[in-house]
Amino acid sequence: MANEILDNRGRGEATWHWPRIHPEAHKFAAIAAVASAAAAFFAWETLAWPLGFLVLGICAFFRDPVRVTPQEERFIVAPADGLVTLIQQVEAPRELVIDDGSGTKGLAPGLVTRISIFMSVFDVHINRAPIGGTVRRVVYMPGKFMNADLDKASEENERQHILIERGDGVAIGFTQIAGLVARRIVPFVKPGDMLAVGQRVGLIRFGSRVDVYLPAGTEPRVLLGQKIVAGETVLAELGQTLLIEGISQ
Template identity: 70%
Template sequence: MPGELLDNHGRGDASWSLPSIHPEGRKFGLIALGISLIFLLLLDWDLIGWPLLALSAGVFAFFRDPERVVPQSEGAIVSPADGLVTLIAEVEPPEELQIDDGSGIAGLPAGPVTRVSIFMSVFDVHINRAPIGGVVRRLVYLPGRFLNADLDKASEENERQHIMIERADGVRIGFTQIAGLVARRIVPFVKVGDTLGVGQRVGLIRFGSRVDVYLPAGTDSKVLLGQRVIAGETVLAEIGTRKLIEGIAQ
């Protein structure tokens, strides 16, 4: 059942269940379903009706919102998105997460950090989750272009939304939701001042996109380029842990 504590000693009760559909997507699925039924039942245009019916099923699947078992390790930074790790690079955090915004709360410190970029295709779950638990300190939306989200420059040119969360011990993590070629809307579920648990839902990006995570200084990625990750479950890094990890594609 949702919220039940599970562990790696077999304690708890887990079972498969059909993922729920997030309310944000139900209206789109119902619209597509209604149009398909008009073509099938009223107009008897099977050639159009059946593909539209398949499309409506795809829309519902896109907005699926499965439960996740979130690691509760003190130093764990979990993935905020489902998808493929397409970029791992040493970069400066976004200026919007560094500069003094007048709130009196410090942003991310200057200096290179590891950025892990996760690309979400239209087949991935698009509900994004908090990589750590803490208070939302910044939420900065920036309009922009709709370049292919796989491109490195998408981090600076595409429509995007920066989020910074601060833990009780002062550790701050920034991550960015980035729109892509198809994605045209970033939908936030949280606001500045909200207190979140690790893995809590924070928003979604409609129809294919990317999320960048800026790890704290002195912290390396525990995932590899080309690895698939799961929002709220895959541990991207352990705070303060540095170690080279290599893998072989096979």
């Protein structure tokens, strides 16, 4: 159940529920359903059945399950479901660093650790806030639609940068990146909005990627190749720089 408090000592109730479908799916599912019904009416079964399964696929793509988000200030949680495909030292995005005239500071210039999370069409595409705080920037950048799994997609694809700042000054930036099939980034937030950690911030339609920029002195707690869950998986712990190794098996 949403908004229920659960803990690591058994408090709360954990039951399985059908995930709700985000309203963004309604128009796509309706179009496919009408087309399927029309094909069935004219006895075009070879078209009606695939269109019927397409309706189910659209609903599955836009599913929006409840997530249990750790409530610990030192944790940075995953903003996206998917596969960790890149962990690199890069320059912080210019759009999150420069003075944008709003009177609020951006990220500090210099190298940061970037975690790239690739979302396939089978992953949940609702993105969530990695920390709680105030939205300081939402910067949309037009661009290409290359494979989101490529390194250069971070600089060349259509993307949207979001910067969230906590009351203690800790700021985390992340970027929603459109992919080869994705054609629209749908924001749910705007500058000035107050967010809780794990709160929904937007979605990207039909396959994409999210980059997260960790502050200096913080290393990932996830491994390259690891499958992670938005709003639940702890990406990093502020101020922790331990080396963690894993084995694929």
